[in-house]
């Protein structure tokens with residue numbers, strides 16, 4: 001979760017006068033370990049009246065909130081820390097033990113932007129805990145993203161990976177924007193499995209989803225100061241969210257029309273795998289659900305799966321390629337495995353993937369060093385409760401600093417080094433049972449798209465490494481490669497990755 005620096009600057013200006021006036025008055029309340037009227041809160045850095053800890057979390061020095069929160073937690077030596085961000089109480093878990101407890105919360109806080117974006121019906125990510133969430137979650141886990149459904153999308157993934165290779169081979173000897181190519185391949189594969197075949201307005205959809213990311217990424221002023229109407233006017237996200245809602249839903253209408261026209265033109269005696277829209281429309285028609293599935297729900301689910309699935313997978317792949325360029329011996333080992341397993345085959349297919357053991361470790365190690373959701377997706381405490389022996393008031397937002405846990409020397413030897421081999425001898429996995437490694441979260445709201453994401457990422461990475469050798473352009477040495485992060489809805493590379501490919505294993509003509 002990122003914080004929008006412009007809004008925060010506005011908030012700080014607005015609050016500073018009031019904060020200083022109240023500072024002396026409230027000084028006694030701002031002790032290292034706060035209290036909530038009787039209960040014992042987790043340790044907290046000192047805070048200012050009104051803005052609380054905003055000035056420490058959202059510094060212009062580092063807009064990367066997971067890093068500033070990690071610094072604060074380290075300074076306090078607090079695996080569970082309490083922060084006051086404007087009017088919002090927040091706890092941050094920075095150890096595996098604290099994460100285990102915090103991830104028992106199944107509710108999510110709902111930002112003003114999320115409410116505006118999903119005013120026509122709930123989707124899959126931001127909906128509050130309750131019967132609708134339980135049902136939509138079941139639909140996602142069982143019907144849309146389960147192993148059988150993911151397997152059924154195999155031809156799409158293989159075809160899109162081959163298209164990526166063919167397009168890159170066409171630019172051999174040129175410097176290629178690998179970030180852009182990966183993002184397009186993941187987006188194309190995802191669009192096709194969601195609404196069937198290519199969507200003629202994909203570019204527009206991706207642009208609007210980029211806007212969705214902007215309005216959702218971080219606390220806006222109307223979330224930080226919900227009781228101040230002025231805050232919403234100055235820096236609220238509701239208006240941009242409403243505009244984004246109109247545009248994305250118009251695009252969804254168009255995608256639905258295109259989908260229907262295609263269905264009408266297909267010979268109904270030919271059986272074709274269902275895409276995700278087919279499944280949802282069939283379920284809507286069949287009825288029998290505890291909470292009826294509305295067309296608003298269907299659009300919201302598809303948009304949520306896009307937002308949750310494309311940027312995360314594409315960013316992880318970009319980090320993987322960047323780490324492989326920084327660690328040539330790892331690249332060599334991964335390529336040797338793929339090339340010896342495939343032994344001259346014309347392209348990578350999913351039958352090859354189970355044998356690519358080291359490639360899977362490369363992806364795992366990328367998820368450890370570069371978790372693209374470094375604070376997971378916020379949870380909310382619905383009832384006052386006890387966490388690690390502290391009292392956590394109802395309505396507190398809970399974050400888990402996975403980025404910090406994934407680099408904690410208590411759990412990881414040589415924690416900052418990219419070393420896929422570490423997983424050869426340790427059974428730690430990312431499926432939500434080992435709390436020192438939870439890039440997909442854990443508990444009742446763990447990411448339901450793990451199988452979908454892994455299938456997409458493995459074939460793309462294997463294809464890039466099988467067909468090409470890669471070089472950094474302009475004499476950049478591996479250690480000089482810029483790895484600066486930038487915060488969106490997920491953490492991405494600040495600078496696109498440009499590389500020079502050399503074709504080693506050409507696609508055969510009929511494979512293009």
Ligand code: HEM
Nearest residue numbers: 124125308309312313373377440441442445446447449453
């Ligand atoms: C590398 C790829 C991905 C990463 C790192 C990732 C990570 C996450 C994380 C950290 C959460 C929050 C979990 C929690 O609160 O404990 C989440 C939730 C979610 N993810 Fe993913 N994700 C990825 C890919 C996908 C894909 C491909 C899809 C679907 C196509 C997807 C769909 C969802 C949904 C629907 C939720 C919300 C679940 C809920 O609130 O009940 N994700 N993801």
